[in-house]
Amino acid sequence: MDEEIWRLPRVMRAVGMGRSWIYQSVAQGNFPAPVKIGKRAVGWRRKDIDVWLKSLSAREI
Numbered sequence: 001m002d003e004e005i006w007r008l009p010r011v012m013r014a015v016g017m018g019r020s021w022i023y024q025s026v027a028q029g030n031f032p033a034p035v036k037i038g039k040r041a042v043g044w045r046r047k048d049i050d051v052w053l054k055s056l057s058a059r060e061i
Contacts, residue, residue, distance in 0.1 A: 008043075
């Protein structure tokens with residue numbers, strides 16, 4: 001089974017943050033890094049985003 005890759009607009013909807021915040025958080029090591037999916041294209045593994053979202057819930061408890 002192929003893993004699901006989300007492009008930036010889908011990631012932004014999932015986390016509720018914009019492009020600048022996402023790339024700044026990647027640079028700071030606070031958000032999953034994208035993976036290269038083409039010559040000029042990147043995406044994020046859905047499982048990485050899911051794990052990150054779950055870690056937020058765990059911190060709020």
